[in-house]
Amino acid sequence: MSIPHRRATPSSVLSGERTFFVTSSTRGKRAILQSSRSAGLFIDVLHHYRREQKYSLHEFVVMPDHFHLLVTISHGMTIERALQFIKGGFAYRAGKELGMQAPVWQKGFSETRIETREAYRNAREYIYSNPVKKGLAVSPSEFPYSSANPTCELDPPPQRLKPHLQTKPYGIAKAMP
Numbered sequence: 001m002s003i004p005h006r007r008a009t010p011s012s013v014l015s016g017e018r019t020f021f022v023t024s025s026t027r028g029k030r031a032i033l034q035s036s037r038s039a040g041l042f043i044d045v046l047h048h049y050r051r052e053q054k055y056s057l058h059e060f061v062v063m064p065d066h067f068h069l070l071v072t073i074s075h076g077m078t079i080e081r082a083l084q085f086i087k088g089g090f091a092y093r094a095g096k097e098l099g100m101q102a103p104v105w106q107k108g109f110s111e112t113r114i115e116t117r118e119a120y121r122n123a124r125e126y127i128y129s130n131p132v133k134k135g136l137a138v139s140p141s142e143f144p145y146s147s148a149n150p151t152c153e154l155d156p157p158p159q160r161l162k163p164h165l166q167t168k169p170y171g172i173a174k175a176m177p
Contacts, residue, residue, distance in 0.1 A: 016075050017072055017073070017074050019058070019070065019115075019120065019158055020069075020072075020111045020113055020114060021069070021070055021111065021114055021119075021123035021126075022071060022079065022109055022110070022111045023110045024083065024087060024105060024106065024108075024109035025105070026065045026066065026105060027103045027104060027105055027106050029066070030065060032064075032100065032104065033065065033145075038094065038098060038100075039062045040145075041097065041098065042067065043145065044093075045086060046069075048089065049082075049085045049086060049089060050155070054073075054085050055071045055072060055073045055074075055077065056072040057069070057070075057071055057155055058070040058124075058154055058155055058156075059128075059154065061130050061131060061145065061146040063134065068123075068126065070120070070123050079111050083109050087104070087105045090104065091103075091104040091105065120157060127148070128140035128146065128147075128148040130146075131146060
């Protein structure tokens with residue numbers, strides 16, 4: 001029996017714009033992201049690669065021992081590569097700027113492809129409610145390390161998901177560009 005031909009070329013593996021809900025944890029679930037310095041550095045890394053157009057950043061929360069993101073990647077990028085930028089960029093800068101010892105992250109991450117408005121809305125609500133459920137904030141908007149905080153700069157939801165997402169849950173209104 002012959003081995004079937006595989007279509008593992010980049011053009012057949014990479015597709016167009018895709019949106020993901022992503023979660024990753026620190027090594028050993030250590031609470032290394034609980035200080036304002038480390039959480040702020042992580043958010044700075046998120047925005048750095050967003051400015052470099054590695055992905056669009058829609059929502060996020062930085063918890064003491066893990067993070068959740070809603071990101072969209074475009075043609076030519078994989079979710080694995082985008083997370084390599086984020087996790088590797090943070091680990092490098094945390095070592096250099098905060099004296100953090102490697103390894104910082106657990107290997108791997110979990111991702112769920114977001115294909116509907118409802119899935120996007122559910123992921124966003126999960127991100128917003130995470131600090132409240134963990135007792136870190138009374139309301140989502142008061143948690144400083146989350147996109148529910150009104151001062152965060154974010155990308156709008158993808159056009160294919162945008163029509164019903166003009167306001168954020170919990171009464172937090174955010175203008176859509």
